[in-house]
């Protein structure tokens with residue numbers, strides 16, 4: 117970026133919106149110009165919140181180590197050896213192709229043979245404990261659902277970028293989310309087959325990835341959510357057998373809930389008449405902070421449902437030529453379809469409506485686009501989504517230590533040349 121940085125005079129002419137954003141966060145004009153010349157918009161945004169702010173922006177690794185997943189990691193932003201973050205700018209349509217779908221593992225992807233695989237359904241809240249084969253599962257009535265799947269920590273890095281407070285955990289930007297067409301059976305059909313009691317309280321899902329915490333990644337669903345007809349056990353993603361990285365042969369898909377609920381490589385289901393507690397509802401995937409008093413055995417408030425968000429399908433930071441651009445992005449809410457997406461090029465003072473492209477199916481995200489006449493300089497674009505029941509992205513989000521549920525409009529830095 118440095119060699120293309122504008123001179124102070126060019127900056128004064130071209131960078132007004134960025135300056136307005138920086139000024140609204142207390143930066144002096146002199147400091148603004150110094151940073152703009154030294155490091156462009158990224159440096160200005162970083163300094164709006166503190167010295168480390170943009171150190172968490174995605175940078176592809178030049179010489180990647182051997183990867184603990186099966187798919188080609190090249191199109192992704194690598195997050196240590198546990199995550200492949202989708203570059204949203206590689207997406208164009210509504211469906212995220214399998215080879216571009218983000219991966220989040222707590223250990224490594226595993227290769228499970230469908231013929232050896234069994235799903236056990238057990239626990240004191242089922243009358244008929246049973247074991248199902250892959251063919252048994254596929255013989256049950258199937259359900260097709262378009263749904264997004266989002267990691268609980270998606271947008272986490274923005275706590276640092278926007279608020280200057282770094283949350284613990286993988287520093288995802290905006291690409292720990294994807295939207296797919298899933299085919300599977302309703303979890304409730306399997307539980308019904310096993311004779312689930314009306315007294316069931318918790319349904320524990322356990323993965324076969326034994327190197328993950330607790331000897332298999334696991335998540336506790338309330339019985340009510342487990343019995344929701346949209347909670348699936350999926351074996352197809354976008355017309356193909358579930359890819360290995362996404363949980364072959366069978367995974368849970370819990371639309372609208374944190375991605376951790378969608379347990380991959382599913383091997384065991386335990387229905388219990390008691391509230392169950394695991395790492396993933398006591399210490400992990402829990403909102404911890406002043407506003408979140410402990411609940412049950414949890415250190416704070418367990419995160420269950422996701423929250424309304426939007427993001428642009430552009431690199432962060434982006435670089436565009438001056439002139440008109442059709443910019444697109446994606447918005448999703450667990451509560452209802454997206455009703456409106458607005459965009460702002462002046463730090464959020466004025467907002468215009470983006471167009472929503474196409475009908476939003478099932479639990480899908482919405483694709484939006486708008487035409488932006490980009491003038492030279494350091495710019496910032498923001499988007500704000502509203503859903504059909506009136507939820508909107510807020511101006512500010514309270515901090516929590518593990519960085520969940522960040523959904524302030526993201527100030528996306530763009531150098532227009």
Ligand code: MTE
Pocket residue numbers: 217218219220221222223265266267268322323324325328332333334361362363374375376377378379380381382
């Ligand atoms: N299931 C198992 N067995 N092991 C895991 O590590 N990660 C969870 C969830 N299911 C995980 C898992 C998390 S944190 C997320 S965000 C989603 O899977 C990611 O799904 P994906 O890798 O298919 O995109």
